[in-house]
Amino acid sequence: MELFLIDAIGPFFRDYDKGRINWSKIPFTHLQTSGPEADTQWEKIRSDLRHFAREVTTLGYNAVTLDDLAHLAHHPLHEATVTADIKFYREQFRQIFDILSEEFDLKVFLTSDIMPMTPAVENALGDKPAEMERYYLELVTQVLDDFPQLSGLILRIGESDGNDVKDTIRTHLHLRNPRETNHLLQKLLPHFDSRGKKLILRTWTVGAHNIGDLIWHRGTLAETLNKLDSPNFIVSMKHGESDFFRHIPLNKAFFRVKQAKIIELQGRREYEGAGEYPSFIGRDCENFARELQEAENVVGMSMWCQTGGWHRFRRLAFLEGNKNPDIWIRFNVATAIYIFKYGLSVEKSIEEVVGLERAPATLELLRYADTLINELLYIEDFARQKLFFRRVRIPPLLNVYWDCLFINHAVSKVLRHFVPDPEHVLRSGEAAATYFPNMIQLAKEADLPVADIEHMRDFFSILLLARRYYFLPYDEVLADRIKSAKKKYKARYPEGTRERYRIKVSFEPFRIRRRTLAWASTLLLRKQRGYRIFDHLFTLNLLGYAFKLFKPRNPKDMPKFLRKSAMGVDVLFK
Known part of the structure; x- marks a missing residue:
């Protein structure tokens, strides 16, 4: 492996006070573009990036990703205000690229969704594929030529900006099938070859259109990658056939794709607390690294240490003066590269992070946390099932999504349908919950944030109550306990003092018969990829x-x- 990427967008989220944050991309509408406030903000961003780069290069990362092509490429069709903003961004990012590439010898990759548009561009181009292709090629070649510091681009073709994005520049899903995607890649690659730049294609999609199964369907993937034989082309794949979840095996596409490829990992776990408590990926990394020894042409890894999710958790990784510690993210980021780049074990990796004396207690704490994540956050009997709806693999985490816990009759009915042994699920959850006293003691011994373990304990105690509600007969006493626990949780972790989960409770009956649910799931869901x-x-x-x-x-x-x-x-x- 030679390419070790890490996202560097954390500094752009400083002082971003929105209640629920879209972490999928730099929040450009939060960035100042004029006046003394802009000078102060961008100077702080540059200072933060220097600190970030110093930390991650020490760990061994040699490349960073930043957002994005759309905000650095101007076009005659752009609105006047967009043109002015892009001019400003280009000046700022040129300095940033110089810092990262010259001061820290980091390769810099720029992300791009396909297709970035503004209202004026949409009105001018309409729905003309050839014109839109020409427009996008102009954006790409312009940025590659104007910013020689760039090592390449990372393309995302299966997801675009969320519904909450209010930027004038918005991205839209454009490519709808493998043929169109392959055609565009064939057009793009010569421009990268002639300039000695890398074109990285992410296979991640959200299931839309015929290209929506790219992450797992071998036929779609093969047609998309057909005859893309350039040494400057790299395929980037998440480790599983879905998003960054546990209980999903390593994607078999790593063993089928002949092109150079990298594995995507997530250190700031968007579905597992986003760094608010320990959600350790070290053991998974060990397993992935061992399995990938049988795969050809794996050239690197990509670590998302900040990117991902829509939630109120706001821990920033590798920045100086953080209000809340980022240690749980650091464990993942450091352990991943120690395993994939240097071949270290989990035990040795943690020793490198915390030192020899603190390592035993830290490792035991992480082992407990691992069990809690796998057996109480996830409902293992459901999580291990292979289920598909249309072009997506059903997520293995159903009742918790980003920063929301859903306790309602609909979730209960669905889980009861799919979980064959509720008693086992209840017992495993109850057993895992007993680990918290030991974990708090171990956190004290290892000088790790005790408050984070206490928060984990308080939230997971509600998870345990929720599990009883899901799988036991309805009980008014239990319902009252859940309401009381929610109230106490909100009181202990009020908004504005600490980021916390949103707990959505409703005991209203879900008006669907079990027989109807079984019939619908048999028709709409399948247990096979094909x-x-x-x-x-x-x-x-x-x-x-x-x-x-x-x-x-x-x-x-x-x-x-x-x-x-x-x-x-x-x-x-x-």
Whole structure:
């Protein structure tokens, strides 16, 4: 392995006070572009980036990712205000690129969604594929030529800006099938070859259009990558067939794709507390590294230490003067590169981070936390099931999503349907919850943040109550305990003093019979990667039309979580 990437967007989130933050990209609307406030903000960003670069290069990372092409490439079709902002951003990022590449010898990669647009560009180009392709090629070649510090671009073709993004520059899903994607890559690659730059394609998608199964479908992947034989082309894949979750095996595509490839890992676990408590990936990294020894042409790894998710957790990694410690993120970021680059064990990696004396207690604490994550945050009997809906693999974490815990009758019914042995699930959760007294003591011994373990204990105690509600007969006493626990949790962790989970509680009956649920899951979900005849006839085609026909006419009639999180539920039916 020779390429060790890490995202460097943390400094751009300083003093970003929005209640629930979109961590998928630099919040450009938060950045000042004029006046003394802009000078102060950008000077702080440069200072933070120097500190960040010093820390990650010491660990062994040799490349960083930054956002994004759309905000650094000007075009004659752009609005005057957009042109002015881009001019300012180009001046600022040129300094940033110089700092990272010249002072720290870091390769710099710029991200790009396909396709970045503004209202003026959309009006001018309409829905003309050839014109849009020409427009995008102009943006790419301009940035590569104007910023020689760049080592290349990282393309994301299967996800675009979330519904919450208010920037004039917004990205939209453009490529709809493997043929279109391959065609664009064939057009792009000669420009990278002639300049000696790298083109990295992420296979991550959210399931939209015929390209939506790129992350796991071997046929879609093969057609997309057909005849892309350039030495400057790299395929970037998340470690599983879904997002950054546990209980999903290593993606088999690593053993089928012949092109150079890198594995994506996440140190700031967006579905597992985002650094608020220990969610250690060291053991998974050891397993992935061992399995990848059998794969050819794996040239590196990409670590997301800040990027990912829509949540209120706001710990920033590797920045000086953090209000809250980033140690749990550091454990993941450091251990991953120690394993993949230097071949160290988890035990030796933790020794390198905390020292020989603190290592035993730290390792024992992380082992306990690992068990709690796997057996209480996740419901293991559900998480290990391989289920697909349309073009996506169903996430193994159903009742907790980003910063939300859902305790309601609908979740209960779904989990009861899929979990064959509720008693085992209850016992494993109860057993795991007994670890917290030892964990608090170990945190004290290892000089690690005790308050974080206490927060983990308090939230996981509600998870345990939720599990009882999911799998036991309804009990008013239990319902009252859940309401009381939620109230105490909110009182102990009030907004503005500490980031915390949102606990969504409703005991209203979910009006669907078990027989109907079983029938619907059999028809709509499948346990195999390949599509059934029914999927080709209905799930992949007619269901999309049915969703458009029957979804509420007033968007506010749809739950806020479904319509405002990320790209919204609509994208699943495209």
